[in-house]
């Protein structure tokens with residue numbers, strides 16, 4: 001398989017804080033890879049080291065088969081969209097988009113046609129001659145993306161490009177970004193802390209935790225088969241429920257299950273503490289032993305009711321790591337996820 | 342409403358008269374015949390006769406033109422040197438931790454408090470040895486001490502106001518360091534640059550202590566004005582004094598909106 | 612965003628820092644060092660003894676009087692001006708332009724104008740008094756009136772700068788504070804004392820520091836207006852420098868000035884500066 005980007009044992013510390021700890025990652029040609037992780041985990045740092053504005057302590061960065069570890073940012077053939085867009089405030093939208101081409105000494109006519117082309121693609125033709133500081137947030141974000149797209153580099157890095165937009169614009173921008181990436185068959189590495197974005201955009205999601213990619217795969221795979229309890233806890237609107245293994249006859253381990261993996265039965269008895277009503281479903285918060293769990297039901301229970309239910313499937317974790325996946329005969333829940341907008 | 346603001350107006354008008362009066366006198370003596378001003382025990386204070394004779398006389402007197410030219414050269418040198426040193430300093434300080442850069446700025450200002458005369462005398466002794474005594478560049482080098490801290494402070498403010506990551510973006514977009522400075526950073530720090538330059542220019546224009554000690558024989562305008570006054574011949578200098586004052590007043594009025602605002606406090610973030 | 616230590620960037624700062632530090636520290640150190648040297652090459656405090664006998668203490672006294680006098684006058688009027696300009700009165704633009712004018716007139720030109728105004732013979736101040744039917748005054752008849760002339764000229768030239776700094780400070784006070792207080796029934800004086808003044812304190816400290824240090828260094832104004840008598844430390848240093856056969860006397864006097872300024876700056880930074888960092 002051809003990789004657009006290979007990261008080998010990246011290490012990066014700030015003073016004495018280790019941000020990347022022998023991180024490895026391979027990005028396939030033409031894929032939309034989302035790096036997902038909570039704030040402060042080092043997502044921005046990762047992108048900044050890839051593009052070369054932050055120096056690595058050790059490790060190797062390979063773009064398109066070429067080792068670029070020691071090349072300056074302008075020689076790496078990578079485009080990046082920064083979190084705050086970093087538009088050049090003294091220039092119009094046109095000048096912003098044309099800037100990388102000008103730096104590459106492209107001739108004037110092909111600059112014109114390339115900018116027009118990408119502006120058409122992003123629907124910002126009417127704004128081309130306006131100073132970027134006078135554009136709306138959504139338009140600014142398009143200009144920033146256009147400035148990256150106009151270059152045709154090996155790889156695109158995007159650092160939470162939608163996080164400054166309001167909800168509606170964010171939704172439409174998301175669809176459009178995905179469409180663009182597929183149409184142009186570019187390789188995107190997209191960083192976010194937002195699961196909804198990850199689940200909607202990604203071909204594969206890489207979860208960044210403790211300086212390494214803790215798990216990588218399609219979002220549903222991470223949702224259903226989190227490799228570690230941490231990933232299970234992090235992925236999903238509701239964290240995965242965890243209860244001691246003894247309850248189900250698996251000593252020395254932990255049982256993990258999603259809110260909707262419950263069925264009729266009496267594997268578990270719990271006491272209701274809180275009910276949430278969300279679009280026709282009830283999310284019942286309850287307590288079993290020392291564990292707080294949330295399950296989804298169609299029945300309306302009351303607080304302080306004692307309820308019991310069975311598990312149609314569950315994962316078994318030992319020392320925080322996935323050991324075994326147990327599924328009942330009626331596994332129908334693959335493809336379902338409870339992430340909603 | 343009117344009554345409430347009355348005291349403010351009265352005070353403002355009294356103060357305005359006090360602030361304008363000396364300037365008015367300067368203009369008056371420049372355009373009134375000497376017979377109505379300098380030559381009288383009680384000079385007239387109202388404009389009776391308008392004349393340009395004083396101006397003609399002082400322009401003819403070449404002895405004052407040279408000092409003015411010197412002052413202009415010195416002021417430009419000081420301004421350019423200020424920008425040349427303060428721009429990289431502001432850039433570098435902006436990249437350092439605020440805790441650290443504030444200490445450096447503080448140190449510069451504290452050093453700046455050193456009395457000019459304390460520094461000027463030993464410097465003049467040294468300048469005699471290296472040939473900078475009685476030399477306009479000697480004055481400029483010394484006056485630079487006065488303006489540099491505030492210039493660095495203003496430039497730091499300018500760099501702090503740059504959008505985050507703008508420089509990184511330029512590099513990612515393929516710009517070399519030169520192009521990134523020339524095409525992206527420079528247009529964004531134009532105003533702080535201009536303010537630094539003009540403030541440095543004005544400070545040098547005004548500076549007396551270093552000038553009189555380091556270059557008494559080839560004086561700048563303030564020093565030669567002092568010479569005229571101490572020799573008891575103020576009338577020769579009076580129209581010149583007005584002439585050289587006007588451009589600076591214009592600069593100040595133009596700069597007014599920047600003088601109070603964010604630029605002077607730009608570097609003050611903690 | 613956090614900024615982190617990155618000592619690499621010190622390279623950019625060093626030229627400016629070195630310029631200021633080297634050109635200030637070495638001369639100042641040599642002044643102090645040589646102030647203990649006598650023409651015969653031995654080190655003693657004899658230079659200091661000589662200038663004390665010649666009236667150093669009086670100069671110090673005069674300098675302190677002029678400095679603090681001018682400082683207080685400037686501060687008072689600057690607060691007044693800032694208070695007027697901060698209100699949105701009609702004609703405010705004009706007033707603020709007028710109040711800034713002296714800032715654009717060089718110190719020597721100001722001194723020159725005031726020397727004409729206060730000239731004992733043919734001065735404009737006396738001309739004004741004369742037209743009001745009042746006797747002429749010799750503005751330089753006593754030591755204190757002479758210093759008064761200097762203080763007045765200094766007030767005129769430098770109040771604009773102080774007012775600018777204070778206006779900067781006032782614009783940082785959120786209007787809601789004042790509105791809340793006036794809803795609570797506080798009159799304008801009480802609002803000024805309880806809201807404006809405390810919030811302005813750090814800016815007053817900055818103004819005091821900047822102007823205070825310059826006041827101790829005041830040179831061109833007294834030199835042109837009153838010459839060497841009554842003497843301030845700066846004019847004394849200059850007098851020694853110009854007229855005495857040895858520079859060591861001027862070094863000694865300069866060292867005294869340096870010491871006074873260090874003490875003054877220390878006090879202001881210690882008390883005003885600490886407040887500044889608490890905020």
Ligand SMILES: Nc1ncnc2c1ncn2[C@@H]1O[C@H](COP(=O)(O)OP(=O)(O)O)[C@@H](O)[C@H]1O
Pocket residue numbers: 014015019037038039040041042043044045046613615
């Ligand atoms: N230049 C820097 N110097 C020191 N620490 C930094 C620097 N940049 C980021 N960090 C630290 O590294 C960690 C990761 O930061 P970042 O990459 O911005 O995280 P994310 O983008 O995932 O929110 C944070 O703890 C942050 O404080």
Ligand SMILES: [Mg+2]
Pocket residue numbers: 043044045083
């Ligand atoms: Mg980030």
